[in-house]
Amino acid sequence: MVRAAMRAPLAAAAAVAAAAVVGAAQSPSSAPAWLDAYREPASRLIGAALADTAAWTRLAELTDSFGHRLAGSRGLEDAIDWAIGEMSRDGLENVRGEKVMVPHWVRGRERAELVSPARHALVMLGLGNSVGTPPEGLEAEAVVVRSFEELDARGTALKGKIVVYNVPWTGYGPTVQYRSSGASRAAAYGAVAMLVRSVGQPGLRTPHTGALNYAPDQPRIPAAAIANEDAERLQRLQDRGQKLVVRLTMEARMLPDAESANVIGELVGRERPEEVVVLGCHLDSWDVGTGATDDGGGCIAAWEAVRLMKKLGLRPRRTVRAVLYTNEENGLRGGLAYRDQHRADLANHVLMIETDAGVFRPLGFGFSGNDSARATVKAVASLLAGIGASRIGASGGGADIGPSVQAGNVPSMSLDVDGALYFTIHHTEADTIDRIDPVDIARCVAALAVMGYVVADLPTRLGQ
């Protein structure tokens, strides 16, 4: 799974992609007439994106230089300052940070251990926003459950116990609820701590962190994720009738809110500068790994797409704006602040695109909007057939753009990629640059650049 550094001759890939675009121009039987004007600029953007490894190199610099970028950390703020400086040097316009106050959760040292019937260290990661244990830790009988139904069936018998949710991965939606609400549901029966089997595809004894939400009406108990293998071992021991005793020590704590910022860089539109196409992503990450996939890669791709338009002299009619949101992971404060700070302008947001599923091989975009807009973006996406990214899915959006999309009823998109690896590395120490292929991220840049440029330049506003 770990990629060797540079592979495949990029120039050859660029030539193939460019030829594919030009080839499409010869038989555009069902394509709308307006699309022809965009074949040449699309070909140039794709060619420029695939011509070198600029995106991968910049992502390596971001992740190597600043490490993880959890909200409230020095690493995030240094990365924000760096991005503002580099975007300015790239010639992006109106480059700025827009102030956002963010939660400041600190993990501290942490440890979990099965004490009885045998001593085993449990491979764990505290959940984001969790409270800590007393300094000396807490030790209690642990009870493994496979579902909320089993939790409810055991009910008040769980008083004073550590509840362990051993719920196998069946996809993010059905599984993540145990991570996000499991602590409070266990606390409601008097549990003193919660451990959850990691929410992710099977890996190599790798715990996945992520945020939890405490219900306001329940006691806040410490909560951590453990590796799948450890959860299975606890299950087997319990199934054999053994009584489990676990010791958990976590220094986790929430500090006062810290100052952060959404980073913005633009290419100002030549005719209707007040109308905006947003290319969004989030610059913060969890405090494990270096957030290369979640979501440093999305940020570099969005930024690089705007840089290439500028470099090629492709200034669209409307403004294209890269927004590197802060604090998606444990607060969504960046997305909420953008909505509030730009509320008066949301009606001028033509399209918002979020890239937060990794910068693996792009397949196309998910799209949410009216039928007219859907027909238009389908036509635009046909320009990406040469790099295999022409698919338009039934719906699209993202956490960071969500508040603005909802408040302004803005058409929204997500970059869709080959997601085979995503939930193996999601929120783990394995989220590093090594999982990203330079050609894949270059293709993501190409897809974003073409979609962003063409929609921003359309003679008639998208959806009208």
Ligand SMILES: [Zn+2]
């Ligand atoms: Zn993310």
